[in-house]
Structure formats: C-alpha cells, structure tokens
Amino acid sequence: xxxxxxxxxxxxxxxxxxxxxxxxxxxxxxxxxxxxxxxxxxxxxxxxxxxxxxxxxxxxxxxxxxxxxxxxxxxxxxxxxxxxxxxxxxxxxxxxxxxxxxxxxxxxxxxxxxxxxxxxxxxxxxxxxxxxxxxxxxxxxxxxxxxxxxxxxxxxxxxxxxxxxxxxxxxxxxxxxxxxxxx
Amino acid sequence: xxxxxxxxxxxxxxxxxxxxxxxxxxxxxxxxxxxxxxxxxxxxxxxxxxxxxxxxxxxxxxxxxxxxxxxxxxxxxxxxxxxxxxxxxxxxxxxxxxxxxxxxxxxxxxxxxxxxxxxxxxxxxxxxxxxxxxxxxxxxxxxxxxxxxxxxxxx
Numbered sequence: 001x002x003x004x005x006x007x008x009x010x011x012x013x014x015x016x017x018x019x020x021x022x023x024x025x026x027x028x029x030x031x032x033x034x035x036x037x038x039x040x041x042x043x044x045x046x047x048x049x050x051x052x053x054x055x056x057x058x059x060x061x062x063x064x065x066x067x068x069x070x071x072x073x074x075x076x077x078x079x080x081x082x083x084x085x086x087x088x089x090x091x092x093x094x095x096x097x098x099x100x101x102x103x104x105x106x107x108x109x110x111x112x113x114x115x116x117x118x119x120x121x122x123x124x125x126x127x128x129x130x131x132x133x134x135x136x137x138x139x140x141x142x143x144x145x146x147x148x149x150x151x152x153x154x155x156x157x158x159x160x161x162x163x164x165x166x167x168x169x170x171x172x173x174x175x176x177x178x179x180x181x182x183x
Numbered sequence: 184x185x186x187x188x189x190x191x192x193x194x195x196x197x198x199x200x201x202x203x204x205x206x207x208x209x210x211x212x213x214x215x216x217x218x219x220x221x222x223x224x225x226x227x228x229x230x231x232x233x234x235x236x237x238x239x240x241x242x243x244x245x246x247x248x249x250x251x252x253x254x255x256x257x258x259x260x261x262x263x264x265x266x267x268x269x270x271x272x273x274x275x276x277x278x279x280x281x282x283x284x285x286x287x288x289x290x291x292x293x294x295x296x297x298x299x300x301x302x303x304x305x306x307x308x309x310x311x312x313x314x315x316x317x318x319x320x321x322x323x324x325x326x327x328x329x330x331x332x333x334x335x336x337x338x
Contacts, residue, residue, distance in 0.1 A: 026215045034211070038204055048210075055218050056225060117203025125203065 005071055012062045022062075026055060029072065032145075033079050039140040040083040042115075042125070043108035050086055054079045069154055076155045080137065087133070105129045127177040131170050138163055139170035 011021035033054060038047040057078055065074060090104045106129055109115060109122070117125065128136055137156070141147045142163075149160045156163070 023215055026218060030214055031211055034206070035204075044204075044206060051214075052218055052221050056222060059222055112204075114205050114207065115203060116205050121203040 009065065009067060009071065012065075018062075022059060025058070025071070029075050033075060036076060036141070036145060037079050037083050039128075039144060040080070040137060041086060041108065042105050042129070043112050044114040046086065046108065050079070050082050054082050057082070073151065073154045077157075080155060084133065084137075101133070102129055123178060124174070127174040128170075130177060131173055134158075135166045135170040135173070138166040139174070142167050 008021055008024060011017035012025065014021075030051070034047060034051050037050045037054070038044065041047055041050060054075065058075065065071075069077075087101050087104070091100050106126065109125055109129065115122075115125075128139060131139060134156075138152065141152050141155075142149075149163050152158075152163050153160050158166075
C-alpha cells in the first residue's frame with residue numbers, strides 16, 4: 001500500500017475530508033469496476049445499478065475497512081460479491097440455478113443495446129456465459145482484465161492453484177464450445 | 184497446461200483487443216453526480232425515520248390506551264348512566280352548574296343524552312334523595328337484620 005493510498009484511506013475515514021476523498025475514489029476505480037461487473041452480468045443497466053450499490057456500500061462501511069488489503073482488492077471483492085448476489089436473485093428455483101443464470105445472461109446479452117460485438121465476439125461471450133460461475137469470473141479476470149493470480153487470490157479468497165485450475169478448465173470448455181459451433 | 188492456455192489466449196488475442204461492450208455517451212463523466220444523488224436519497228429517509236423510530240412505541244401505546252378508553256369507557260358511560268360513577272359525576276356537574284359558563288368545554292346535556300335518558304336520570308336522583316335514612320327507619324333496619332347478641336358483641 002503506497003503513501004497516496006494511505007492518505008486516501010485516512011481522508012475517507014475523516015468526516016472533514018470524506019466527501020472529497022470519496023469522489024476521488026469513485027473517479028479512480030469506476031471504469032475498472034464497471035467493466036469487471038459488466039462482464040459478470042453482461043447488461044449495462046444491471047452493471048450500472050450494481051456499481052452504484054458497490055459505491056454506496058463503500059460509503060457506508062469505509063470506517064470498517066481494516067486496511068489489511070488494498071483499496072483496489074477491497075472494492076473488487078465487494079463488486080464481485082454484489083454481482084454474484086444480483087445473479088442469485090434472478091433464480092426462480094435453486095435446483096435450476098445454473099441453467100437459469102445462463103439463460104438470464106444470454107437474454108441480457110441478446111437484448112443489450114450497448115453490445116456492439118461481431119459474430120465471433122458474441123460466440124465467445126456465449127461460451128463464457130455457459131461456464132460455471134467461478135470459472136467465468138476467473139476467466140474474465142485473467143483473460144480480459146489481465147490480473148495476476150495473486151491479486152485474484154486476494155479478491156476471490158481462493159488459492160492460486162485453484163484459480164489456475166479454474167482458468168484451465170474454463171479455457172478448455174470455451175474451446176470445446178467453439179469447436180462444436182464450427183462443426 | 185500453461186502452454187495450452189497461452190495458445191488459447193493467442194487464439195482469442197484479436198477478440199481481447201476489441202471491446203464488444205460499450206456504455207451510453209458520457210456515462211463515466213456523469214456517474215459520480217448520479218451516485219451522489221443516490222447516496223443523498225439513501226441517507227434522507229434514515230434521518231427522517233430516526234425521530235419517528237424512537238417515538239413509535241410511545242405513540243403506539245398512547246393510541247392503544249385511547250382506543251381502549253373509546254371502546255370501553257365511553258359505551259359504559261353512555262349506556263349505563265345509572266352507575267355510581269355516572270351519578271357522582273352528574274351530581275358534581277349539577278353542583279357546579281353555576282360554573283358551567285367558565286368551563287373550557289361547554290356542557291350540553293341535551294345534545295349528549297336522549298330526552299328519555301335525561302328524565303330517567305333525574306327521576307333516579309329523586310329516589311336517592313327520598314331514600315335518606317331517618318333515625319326511625321335505621322332502628323327498624325337494625326332490629327330486622329341483627330340479633331341482640333350481634334349488637335352487644337359489636338359494642
């Protein structure tokens with residue numbers, strides 16, 4: 001944790017400087033957090049709602065931030081949890097959870113007016129949607145966000161070995177999905 | 184495993200560079216402002232609720248007591264005017280009839296009771312006045328209800 005981040009945290013916890021520090025926090029991380037959430041929930045409107053919820057949680061709980069991780073890690077953890085909670089709420093039946101979430105995300109992608117990808121990009125996104133939740137998040141963080149496994153390990157509270165395995169299986173499944181599509 | 188993963192990354196390399204998703208124009212520029220409005224909205228009801236939250240139990244209790252009074256005391260007062268409490272109150276009202284003009288709430292008995300109820304209440308009062316005991320009637324009552332032994336034992 002560098003000195004500027006320590007100063008930002010101190011200002012966030014100070015009632016006098018809190019508002020200004022919070023604005024800086026929003027400006028600094030909003031884009032990275034947005035794309036992280038967007039790739040989990042696909043739809044812009046959902047991502048916008050979730051991102052607002054993430055920052056509201058941060059605003060309300062910044063006093064309880066223990067500083068045993070970086071702000072970036074803390075924010076990404078909240079954003080990931082909020083996104084997953086949002087998807088859990090879309091379930092109508094717990095037994096059909098995975099298929100239902102996959103269907104919801106496919107519908108979101110199909111109906112999203114802010115998706116400009118071509119056919120190949122759409123196929124890749126549909127292949128990612130078919131992945132189990134954890135593998136999907138790991139794949140997005142590694143492949144698109146180019147995060148280090150150590151960072152991902154802190155955010156997802158999962159061992160580096162398990163993350164590597166998840167990424168490997170995710171890649172394999174996407175490959176199979178695209179191969180089937182080509183046949 | 185690593186080699187294979189890298190191959191796949193290379194295979195999708197051109198896809199990674201092109202961002203298929205976009206956002207509405209000016210989204211990130213206005214996000215902080217919209218967030219600020221949302222935070223203010225979230226905090227506003229909490230401030231308003233605080234006072235009500237603390238007063239709620241007291242208000243509920245006051246409302247319950249008022250309701251019980253309304254459902255029990257008023258019907259008793261209205262439909263059983265000959266009870267002792269009613270007579271005491273009515274007597275005190277009549278005793279202070281000369282003070283009626285200075286009471287904060289005007290006492291209008293005719294609008295509150297039917298004519299029949301009022302007449303019967305007045306008739307009851309007369310009965311009570313006529314039943315005041317004379318020394319002779321008291322003596323009759325004692326001799327009819329007590330033996331000599333009771334009277335001596337009590338003295």
